[in-house]
Amino acid sequence: MRRATGFAAVAAIVATAGLLTGCAPSIAADRPLVVVTTNILGDVVGELVGDEAEVLVLMPPGADPHSFEISAQTAARLRDAELIVANGIGLEEGLAGHVESAEADGVPVFLAGDHLEVLAYAEGDAEGTPDPHFWTDPARMVDVVTALGEELPAELADSDSASVDVDRIAANTEAYLAELDELDREMTATFTAIPEARRALVTNHHVFGYLADRFGFRIIGAVIPSGTTLAAPSASDLRELVAAIDEAGVPTIFAESSQSDRLVQVLAEGADRDVDVVELVTESLTPPGGDAETYLDMMRVNTARIATGLST
Structure with missing residues (x-):
């Protein structure tokens, strides 16, 4: 009875994510502007363009892409871009309208989802809908980077800014x-x-569908049975997941650095066996100096933590 009461109380805790406001830094006038929605894609775009363009990343490190929003001032900067780079598979709920509006005004938009094989969620509330978390599979990131390597030079070379070295972008790519x-x-x-x-x-x-597909993992379940952190689990959802954890003998539950781990900790305590909780960096990079300040760092950190957590 105590466990059921605890699950009901915890289920009611699921946070309505706080809104973050993006701030637009000053942009050098002699270089074209590329606006990127997420900091993961922002890191990748920065690696490709180098010093050939200014890269304005809308989401700061640690932001939750599902709940993030920007100010009207920052939204206006999208019209100055030579190219907007976005996930395009329903990840950035709070930014989709701004991107679509800028595109309607003639700003070119690169949607990563248009350049890879998109998977659908296999379970949970979002079952059957497109999964936006493609970056957990590096092979799909290769597809996106290959397409970006063609799109960026084409759009930046046509800008009114100073000349862009497209050969440099090609070499970086x-x-x-x-x-x-x-x-x-x-x-x-x-x-x-x-x-x-x-x-x-x-x-x-549900954030690791692509990694599971690529590397042969089974998805036992998720604390929030959805593809977005804006959803909320019920007490019965939590009880069913604890039962699945016990049945599968799962040794570790993985929390996310951009979300509170309170629900995950309670879930681990509810299991009839010792279950560790390990933090992963899944949807947002860490600030400079952190363990995962780049996409490559993030993937390596997560790989090591998953391997250690499941091998003990």
């Missing part, structure tokens, strides 16, 4: 693709070493 290939090999080797029976994931919400 080639170098970054090589890094992604190396990342993919590292992840493959690490995850292959985990016994197949232990490749079972429980996370805060």
Whole structure:
């Protein structure tokens, strides 16, 4: 009875995510502007363009992309961009209207989802709808970077700003693709070493569908049974997930750095066995100096933590 009461109370806690306001930094007038919605894509775009363009990333480190919003002043800056780069699969709920409005005004928009094989959620409230968390599979990020390597030079070369060295962007793209290939090999080797029976994931919400598809993991469930952090679990959802955790013998539940781990901790305490809680960086990079200030860092940190958490 105590466990049921606890789940009901905890289910009511699920936060309505606080709104963050983006601030637009000053942009150098002699360079074209590229606006990027998420900081993960922002890091990647920055690697490709180097000093050839200013990159305005709307979401700061640690932001929750599902709930993030921007000020009217920042939204107005989108009209100054030579290109807007967005996820395009329903991730940035609070920014979609601004991107669509800028596109209607003639600003070119690159949607990552148009350049990869999109998976649907396999379970939960969002089952059957497109999953936007493609970056957990480095092979799909390769597809996006390859397309960006063609789009960025084309759009920036046509700008009214100072001349853009498209050869430099091409070289940066080639170098970054090589890094992604190396990342993919590292992840493959690490995850292959985990016994197949232990490749079972429980996370805060459904964020690892692409990683599971690429590397042979089973998704046992998520604390928030949805593809967005804006949803809320019921007490029965939590009880069912605890039962699934016990049945699968899951040793570790993975929380997310951009979300409170309170629900995850309560879930672990509700299991009939010792279950650890390990934090992953999934939807937003960490501030400079953190463990995951770049996309490559994030993937390597998560790979190591998943492997350790499931191998113990």
